[in-house]
Every structure is written in C-alpha cells, then in structure tokens.
Amino acid sequence: MSDRQKPSVLFVCVHNAGRSQMGAAFLTHLAGDRIEVRSAGSAPADRVNPAVVEAMAEVGIDITAETPKALTTGSVQASDVVITMGCGDACPVFPGKTYLDWRLEDPAGQGLAAIRLIRDEIRARVEGLVAELTAEDRQTP
Template identity: 80%
Template sequence: MSTAATARPSVLFVCVHNAGRSQMAAAFLARLAGDAVEVRSAGSAPADTVNPAVVEAMREVGVDLTAETPKRLTAEAVQASDVVITMGCGDACPVFPGTTYLDWELDDPAGQGVDAVRPIRDEIEARVRGLLADLGVRPRG
C-alpha cells in the first residue's frame, strides 16, 4: 500500500457511530505506532458516548478509552488522510483521489456485551498489526 508523499502516514478509521470499532482500531494503531502514524477516527452518525462494553474490553488489554468521544466524519478529515478504513458505514465516506480506501468487515459491537466485543477487539488488533506492516511501520511492544 502506498501513502501520499508524507514521512508520517495518516490513517482515518470510520464506522457509523464512532463508538466501537473505529475507536478500538484508532486506539490500537496509536498504541502500536506511537508517533509514526497520525491516527483519526470518526462516524457518519456519531453516538453520544463510546460503547461501555467497548471501553471495558479495551481496558482488559490496557487501553483506556474513557476520555474518548465520538466525532463526526468530515470531508476534510478524509481528504487529510492517506488511508481511510471503513467499518460498516457503506457509501457515507467521500472519495478523494490519492487516498487509499479499505473496508474492514467486522461485527458491530453496538448493543453487545463485553463477551461479544472481545473477539471483535482481537480481530481489530490483528488487522491493525497487518496495516502497520503494509505501511512499513514497526509496531512498538
């Protein structure tokens, strides 16, 4: 995967509510990449808060999402990103030339308990690790 001619790639994770999948993906990427990647997340119809089951599942792996809030998807955020990864938001994402678009089909944690969120969390972490390899960024830890 190629990114725009920047020394530090920018990745935007997008799901409908920005309360589950995209929050987990952004948190894993920020944790594993450190300052090597600029990380954003947003939702096409953001919720008021991050899903409590997602917060708990991430806490179990040492990631604190309690201070995070869902953000609205903007064309500016998409345009500023080298890679946009959608997770169930369909065609809500504007398309710009020069941006790489990926769609990760993942179960939606909305309305699920922590037991159902754990496998989604683990799949997201695995995909983020693969993304780092594609970006040529060595994961921390």
C-alpha cells in the first residue's frame, strides 16, 4: 500500500448475507471515504438476511440496497486487508495481504436478539480496525 493510496478492506463470509455485510456497512459508516470497503461470499445467497437488515437499521445504517457478491481472486488481490468470517479455506491467500479471521457466530437462522449481539461485536471490531488503519493518517503532520 503506497502512502497516497487509501487502505482497502475485504470482508468475506460464506453467503455475504450477514456478517460480511455488517462489517462492510460499519466500516463504510465509521471510516467514510478514508478506507475502501468490499464484501463478498464464497457461496453468495440470493439476498441479504432481512433480520440483519433490520438489526443494522436499528443503529441507523441502511443496507437494504446491498446484494450478496461472489468472492473473486480479483477482489482479494485488490484488498490490503482480508477479514474472513467463517469462510474456511475458500478465500485465496496472496503474499503481502493482511489476513484476519474474525470468529463470529453466523446470523443465519438466528433471531433478532442474537443478531444484535453479533452486530455489536462486529461494530467493536470494526472500530478497532478503523483506529488501526487510520493511525498513520493522524500521525502525518
């Protein structure tokens, strides 16, 4: 990653219908245009989990227009940080990338109360990620 290029993060889960969508939405919400954000799934669903959409709306983030996207080699190659959330070995590994495996419960089939807990855990992790990835920006005079 060059000094002029903003960092790029890819969130990956199996269906790209829950965890990775929440991660990408929180990162976009919290970092604005300081970080490039992508999400994908190793076996994308037809739509984002409606209960996940509802849980995110509760915290003021609208993801109704989001659609699950397929994980591609290109999306991994274009990212500086790849955060996996239960996609197993489906994510290709390339040298020079930072890989983080966030072990989080799958919201599929869960009720709203359980999804809120997953959402809040993702938000806390994303807040830490934003602080880490933007630390260089704050140190530059």
